[in-house]
Amino acid sequence: VKVALTGDGGDELFGGYEHHVAGYWLARLAPVDRLRALSAEALLRAARLLGDRGQRARRVFGPMTAPGWREAVVAMRTAVSDELRRDLYTPELLERTRGASPGDALFGDGGGLFAAAGDLFLADRLLMKTDIATMAAGLESRCPLLDTRLAELAASLAPSLKVARLEGKQVLRRVLARTAPPAVWRRPKRGFTMPLDQWLKDELAGLVQDTVLAPNARIASYLRPEVLARLFREHRDGRANWRRVLWTALLLELWLRRNGS
Secondary structure (H helix, E strand, O other): OOEEEOOOOHHHHHOOOHHHHHHHHHHHOHHHHHHHHHHHHHHHHHHHOOHHHHHHHHHHHHHHOOOOHHHHHHHHHOOOOHHHHHHHEOHHHHHHOOOOOOHHHHHOOOOHHHHHHHHHHHHHHHHHHHHHHHHHOOOEEEOHHHOHHHHHHHHHOOHHHOOEOOEOOHHHHHHHHOOOOHHHHOOOOOOOOOOHHHHOOOOOHHHHHHOOOOOOOHHHHOEOHHHHHHHHHHHHOOOOOOHHHHHHHHHHHHHHHHHOO
């Protein structure tokens, strides 16, 4: 085998991610933003009373307390909630990032969600990862869904043609339904996530302690060491899953060391 076909681009161009669906509906419910935020705040207060058992509920309802739909989608995608940010960031970083929100510039009426996924997530991460993996195996890859004409067509489609009910990629599903059985085009989405939560408890635990939690950690200029240490303990003890925060902190620390910052 010399060449392999990949499915890269399907989610990004045709709305296959959860935040595409959430953003689509939140944009259309914008007239009742205040009611949505107040309802989520009440549910969030109840979840806080559950302590560690309510962490999942807090992750779900926390972003929904944002005043606007754009801010809610941003909160869904970030690894650091506003509540955690106030504890984790140093006073200097809090001041520098005060009032910063990519929501208005990034999302527009909801269609910008698809452009952002293609321009940022796809180009800067997924395609690079695919290229590294295939080249390491001496294999060439082709991405049919990123054909120029098909990508241009996808970019011209209204979000309502990509999202229906609580599912994305509606155009692709309808095309596939012409030739494939429902068991194929109704198949639930399956990701290719790394087991970061377990790695951070086992193989990577020592590296985190020697870098992120070290007395000379460069990241201490931006994130408070005592809070990072608490998150690491909670993660290792199984009381919470802070994989996204700890993984991001580890990569940032290694980058700062390599670049001499």
